Amino acid sequence: MTLDPKPFLTSIFDAAVAAADPNLTIRSHLPAKPKGRTILVGAGKGAAQMAAAFEKAWDGPLEGLIVTRYGYGARTERLEVIEAAHPVPDEAGLEASRRLLELVSGLTGDDLVVALICGGGSALLPSPAAGLTLADEIAVNEALLASGAPIAAMNTIRKHVSTIKGGRLAAAAWPARVVSLVVSDIPGDNPALVASGPTIPDAGSREDALAAIAAYGIGLPEAVMAHIQSVESAAPRPDDEKFARNEVHLIASAGVSLEAAAAEARRQGVEAVILSDAIEGEAREVGSVHAAIAREVAARNRPFAKPVLILSGGETTVTLKAKGKGGRNSEFLLAFAIGIAGVEGIHALAADTDGIDGSEDNAGAFCDGSTVPRMRAAGVDAKAMLAANNAWTAFNAVGDLFVPGPTGTNVNDLRAILVR
Structure with a gap:
């Protein structure tokens, strides 16, 4: 595939927001x-x-x-x-x-x-x-x-x-x-x-x-x-x-926006699947599960054939154990990034459709298999950051925050995972 992952994933987010x-x-x-x-x-x-x-x-x-x-x-x-x-x-x-x-x-x-x-x-x-x-x-x-x-x-x-x-x-x-x-x-x-x-x-x-x-x-x-x-x-x-x-x-609603996101992916030649529009649970645990699914697709072409865009929505939660910077989407994605570290061909965006994740100015962040190694090169321990609820700081260190600004709507979280 010749798709540029970040612009592609951004277009998916834009399609979801436009539907609302x-x-x-x-x-x-x-x-x-x-x-x-x-x-x-x-x-x-x-x-x-x-x-x-x-x-x-x-x-x-x-x-x-x-x-x-x-x-x-x-x-x-x-x-x-x-x-x-x-x-x-x-x-x-x-x-x-x-x-x-x-x-x-x-x-x-x-x-x-x-x-x-x-x-x-x-x-x-x-x-x-x-x-x-x-x-x-x-x-x-x-x-x-x-x-x-x-x-x-x-x-x-x-x-x-x-x-x-x-x-x-x-x-x-x-x-x-x-x-x-x-x-x-x-x-x-x-x-x-x-x-x-x-x-x-x-x-x-x-x-x-x-x-x-x-x-x-x-x-x-x-x-x-x-x-x-x-x-x-x-x-x-x-x-x-x-x-x-x-x-x-x-x-x-999230369901309508996810359908619009899937339609945009197909318009660009990528098959899309929707896991659910109502996923809840600890953000880091949901991130780890999504990473396992992405790895399975990348390695074994199951349960979905690649190339594919895997979509999900809902609202995860974060049980605060420290006073770091971040939100549920950033925390989800940091756990996801740890789960796909070193794996080629996986790119993801997790963002709140209102444009703000937590208390900072980002909606979420991007990641791929190089994210955790790049964090390490920047002197950032991804696992330590996750333990400290400090996902914003981790993604900021490698320039992977997603900052679209306020969108004027709010249909919950959008998680988009491209497996090439």
């Missing part, structure tokens, strides 16, 4: 116009871009408020965009939550609330329950991020310490009709778990939250534990009459 472009997805999901007001609310790392696309497509009166991550804003004419902190909440997010709840209060049955929800909304919408503080919610978020718990378990816990998550924003808008347009970054695509479901209730109970806290050994402040154990923490149920008129539309 809100300018394409929003227009086909516009709700019917109401007799009364139309209020747009939104939260997530791609919410501002979704709002800009909705504003272009909507030809009636419109007002609203969107909260997104710092640096992820978009130009709008009729809508206000607030930026706040992610992944750890801050005062700007707290104020945004207060204003969103205020914006949807006092509506009538003739009014329409359109909610634009995507990944990142959990951290961007801090709204601690009575008796709790922003510091408590920050402590919860930090403990969850370090726990290794899957995103579904995290969001079940988050909604039980909040006055806006778990359907509570939609309940505050009642009797107005609420239409939620959701970009899923959740394995399995349960829309109620995206951003902890501010407008979509789910059946996860406080007993489920307590079970997850115990299962993953999550240490939370005493006040938080006392609140979750109390009946006051119970979230709205999906069968509550306040949600009877509401609609939920999944407008983009």
